[in-house]
Amino acid sequence: MIVSVFLPLAIGFAIGMAIRRKPKAYLFWVSLLLLLFFVGYQTGSTVSSLSILYGVLRSALVVAFFAILGSVVVTILVWRRISR
Amino acid sequence: MIFLILGSTGFGILLGLLKVGNTTAVSQGLVWSLALLIFVVGWEMGSELNVVKRLLKKGPKLLLVPLVGTLGSVTFGALSGFFLNLTPLQSAVVASGMGWYSFTGSFLSTQGWPQLGAVAFAANVFRELLTILLAPLLARLDPIAPVASGGATSMDSTLGVVRVFSGKDMGPVSFLNGFVITLLVPPVSSLLTRFL
Numbered sequence: 003m004i005v006s007v008f009l010p011l012a013i014g015f016a017i018g019m020a021i022r023r024k025p026k027a028y029l030f031w032v033s034l035l036l037l038l039f040f041v042g043y044q045t046g047s048t049v050s051s052l053s054i055l056y057g058v059l060r061s062a063l064v065v066a067f068f069a070i071l072g073s074v075v076v077t078i079l080v081w082r083r084i085s086r
Numbered sequence: 087m088i089f090l091i092l093g094s095t096g097f098g099i100l101l102g103l104l105k106v107g108n109t110t111a112v113s114q115g116l117v118w119s120l121a122l123l124i125f126v127v128g129w130e131m132g133s134e135l136n137v138v139k140r141l142l143k144k145g146p147k148l149l150l151v152p153l154v155g156t157l158g159s160v161t162f163g164a165l166s167g168f169f170l171n172l173t174p175l176q177s178a179v180v181a182s183g184m185g186w187y188s189f190t191g192s193f194l195s196t197q198g199w200p201q202l203g204a205v206a207f208a209a210n211v212f213r214e215l216l217t218i219l220l221a222p223l224l225a226r227l228d229p230i231a232p233v234a235s236g237g238a239t240s241m242d243s244t245l246g247v248v249r250v251f252s253g254k255d256m257g258p259v260s261f262l263n264g265f266v267i268t269l270l271v272p273p274v275s276s277l278l279t280r281f282l
Contacts, residue, residue: 018134025126042098042102071162072161
């Protein structure tokens with residue numbers, strides 16, 4: 003986790019702070035497309051049937067709805083207090 | 087670009103379904119491509135630190151927005167587990183992605199939770215899509231609502247809809263919200279994953 007998440011984040015952040023210039027856009031897109039391919043592969047090899055795929059999508063939709071609801075409700079309450 | 091994204095993901099799903107390729111190589115590829123993406127995201131955020139510093143000078147209270155947004159998402163995400171075939175902790179981990187689908191899905195897969203990774207990937211794609219679709223309605227509720235809904239995406243892919251439906255004044259708040267949440271997602275997700 004340290005090698006794949008925190009170290010690259012810290013190194014990238016330090017480079018960005020030092021040179022104060024954004025990375026070339028193609029770097030982002032190449033890494034994103036590569037990652038999506040591998041995530042897709044993992045998803046495809048995990049989801050072996052359409053019924054499992056339906057279950058995954060149903061769960062995903064419900065969690066997404068709740069996550070949005072939670073963020074929106076709590077943030078509105080706090081925002082109305084701090085923006086007065 | 088949307089076709090490239092769909093094509094890349096779809097091609098991966100197809101090869102995965104057909105079980106073509108070496109799974110060890112795919113696992114390694116997943117780890118290194120995740121590292122590369124996070125490196126690039128970190129670089130971009132480091133280069134924008136001055137913008138964030140300027141925003142924070144206007145009002146440090148703005149930091150509360152991403153903090154409570156994340157807390158609300160994780161808490162309500164945990165509640166969703168009661169309606170699904172997931173434990174509250176699993177659904178909380180999925181919700182902790184805050185719309186950053188490329189991170190959460192791959193992160194959970196690399197940690198040995200491929201099926202939960204698939205749910206996380208789809209849930210965070212849905213979060214981004216729902217934010218774009220619901221932004222006009224959410225903005226009527228309160229201009230901050232689309233920002234909160236966008237989560238990590240409020241600094242890039244949903245920033246446009248926030249500016250259109252919540253007003254241009256909400257643009258900087260949206261950017262700051264996405265910036266802080268993007269920094270929060272890796273530690274929060276990894277912390278929650280430890281208890282899975």
